[in-house]
Amino acid sequence: xxxxxxxxxxxYAETDQMGVVYHANYLVWMEVGRVEYWRASGLRxxxxxxxxxxxxxxxxxxxxxxxxxxxxxxxIVRTSIAEATSRMIRFEYELIGVxxxxxxxxxxxxxxxCGRDRKPARLPQxxxxxxxxxxxx
Amino acid sequence: xxxxxxxxxxxYAETDQMGVVYHANYLVWMEVGRVEYWRASGLRxxxxxxxxxxxxxxxxxxxxxxxxxxxxxxxIVRTSIAEATSRMIRFEYELIGVxxxxxxxxxxxxxxxCGRDRKPARLPQxxxxxxxxxxxx
Amino acid sequence: xxxxxxxxxxxYAETDQMGVVYHANYLVWMEVGRVEYWRASGLRxxxxxxxxxxxxxxxxxxxxxxxxxxxxxxxIVRTSIAEATSRMIRFEYELIGVxxxxxxxxxxxxxxxCGRDRKPARLPQxxxxxxxxxxxx
Amino acid sequence: xxxxxxxxxxxYAETDQMGVVYHANYLVWMEVGRVEYWRASGLRxxxxxxxxxxxxxxxxxxxxxxxxxxxxxxxIVRTSIAEATSRMIRFEYELIGVxxxxxxxxxxxxxxxCGRDRKPARLPQxxxxxxxxxxxx
Numbered sequence: 001x002x003x004x005x006x007x008x009x010x011x012y013a014e015t016d017q018m019g020v021v022y023h024a025n026y027l028v029w030m031e032v033g034r035v036e037y038w039r040a041s042g043l044r045x046x047x048x049x050x051x052x053x054x055x056x057x058x059x060x061x062x063x064x065x066x067x068x069x070x071x072x073x074x075x076i077v078r079t080s081i082a083e084a085t086s087r088m089i090r091f092e093y094e095l096i097g098v099x100x101x102x103x104x105x106x107x108x109x110x111x112x113x114c115g116r117d118r119k120p121a122r123l124p125q126x127x128x129x130x131x132x133x134x135x136x137x
Numbered sequence: 138x139x140x141x142x143x144x145x146x147x148x149y150a151e152t153d154q155m156g157v158v159y160h161a162n163y164l165v166w167m168e169v170g171r172v173e174y175w176r177a178s179g180l181r182x183x184x185x186x187x188x189x190x191x192x193x194x195x196x197x198x199x200x201x202x203x204x205x206x207x208x209x210x211x212x213i214v215r216t217s218i219a220e221a222t223s224r225m226i227r228f229e230y231e232l233i234g235v236x237x238x239x240x241x242x243x244x245x246x247x248x249x250x251c252g253r254d255r256k257p258a259r260l261p262q263x264x265x266x267x268x269x270x271x272x273x274x
Numbered sequence: 275x276x277x278x279x280x281x282x283x284x285x286y287a288e289t290d291q292m293g294v295v296y297h298a299n300y301l302v303w304m305e306v307g308r309v310e311y312w313r314a315s316g317l318r319x320x321x322x323x324x325x326x327x328x329x330x331x332x333x334x335x336x337x338x339x340x341x342x343x344x345x346x347x348x349x350i351v352r353t354s355i356a357e358a359t360s361r362m363i364r365f366e367y368e369l370i371g372v373x374x375x376x377x378x379x380x381x382x383x384x385x386x387x388c389g390r391d392r393k394p395a396r397l398p399q400x401x402x403x404x405x406x407x408x409x410x411x
Numbered sequence: 412x413x414x415x416x417x418x419x420x421x422x423y424a425e426t427d428q429m430g431v432v433y434h435a436n437y438l439v440w441m442e443v444g445r446v447e448y449w450r451a452s453g454l455r456x457x458x459x460x461x462x463x464x465x466x467x468x469x470x471x472x473x474x475x476x477x478x479x480x481x482x483x484x485x486x487i488v489r490t491s492i493a494e495a496t497s498r499m500i501r502f503e504y505e506l507i508g509v510x511x512x513x514x515x516x517x518x519x520x521x522x523x524x525c526g527r528d529r530k531p532a533r534l535p536q537x538x539x540x541x542x543x544x545x546x547x548x
Contacts, residue, residue: 044346046346
């Protein structure tokens with residue numbers, strides 16, 4: 001599937017006294033991007049969690065900061081799946097300023113599929129097609 | 138019971154681009170104060186929630202901001218119970234700078250005791266004494 | 275001016291272990307509503323702060339919680355000005371679920387206009403009309 | 412210098428609906444660890460920023476999640492410097508549960524020294540000794 005683009009607007013709460021967005025908040029935007037990727041794939045993460053007890057537990061995050069986002073700026077979160085199996089999934093992200101197209105950050109997150117008990121579990125078959133599982137070799 | 142004092146140190150993450158602590162974070166410090174009030178009363182909020190399924194659902198918050206807290210400053214959260222019944226509890230807070238004793242903020246939070254289903258429920262009798270319930274008329 | 279409506283979608287980061295939105299995050303949404311009220315009035319809060327050195331310092335917040343917002347739910351933030359002078363402004367908010375129209379919370383925030391030195395200052399005349407100052411008696 | 416250990420206690424605000432700490436909050440704890448490393452080195456990050464206009468701009472973060480922290484648990488943040496020059500510094504972190512000694516996460520953050528204009532700048536000589544600059548070859 002093509003990358004999915006979502007927009008967030010920088011909140012005052014997300015800035016710090018350096019006058020730019022506090023670095024941990026980029027991870028929250030990646031989460032927003034991930035959920036919208038899900039939705040664009042015809043899935044709703046909330047339902048997966050509630051109905052099938054599938055949790056997407058974060059195993060690793062990485063973010064490189066290139067140019068800081070500032071208050072009230074709109075940011076595109078471009079999300080794609082870099083790797084997916086029935087056990088894990090890795091998302092990649094690019095954060096881009098809407099007004100000037102500059103790259104603000106790049107990063108990835110790795111997740112392990114778990115059951116309600118937070119123990120690793122295989123992703124149910126019915127989700128494989130939507131996430132392109134089988135297509136990654 | 139006397140007010141209970143806890144200390145927090147301002148984190149960079151808690152500042153905003155005005156160069157002071159973002160106002161919503163004072164509510165988080167009130168929560169820290171509340172939990173330590175609990176502990177000082179011989180209770181552990183975590184256990185109440187896990188073992189007895191008693192949830193303390195926030196019904197109202199109020200905060201007046203007097204003098205902003207700044208990065209790396211230590212803040213005393215002085216917490217007391219203003220009112221308590223088997224149905225609800227109201228905490229009051231004073232936030233005070235450690236170095237200069239200035240009052241940063243005052244506020245209160247009202248909570249309703251609920252069960253695991255988040256429906257209002259009476260607080261089990263065994264907690265009444267520790268919280269002074271019966272002493273507030 | 276009529277109330278201004280903005281939408282936010284609940285982020286995973288905004289939930290807590292009670293399974294609903296952590297209460298302090300409602301204040302962040304009120305901030306989002308306030309900024310969009312500004313924009314709907316033809317003003318940009320960022321520019322006021324950067325160009326005219328007008329800061330909107332929070333003096334008081336109040337929030338009553340009626341029905342909790344849950345993950346991935348869309349929330350309308352309905353913002354209006356309850357009172358405004360050249361010295362201060364008070365916003366009122368209603369938070370409403372998009373899907374079922376239920377009221378999640380109501381609240382207000384009071385702000386004092388300050389200069390770059392964070393000392394109280396009169397709001398420049400050019401902003402009065404847009405904010406209806408003079409219309410509140 | 413030896414690793415510096417700091418403690419944080421998990422706040423309710425830091426949990427999410429999975430019942431554990433939301434992953435982005437580990438980065439905030441790393442920041443707490445970093446500031447205390449600074450203090451243990453006889454430096455105060457706040458003063459460096461205010462007096463010498465030295466900003467520590469985050470260039471990259473990485474975190475691997477091993478075992479989730481839960482509400483009210485105490486966490487040790489063990490911080491060390493892995494690399495430092497007059498241009499940049501890289502901190503490494505281990506997050507460890509106080510009660511059971513389990514490793515919750517490991518990670519690193521890379522920072523570039525910048526001036527007040529947020530442009531890269533050399534760290535003033537007077538800070539080199541405290542940070543062991545010259546000792547990393």
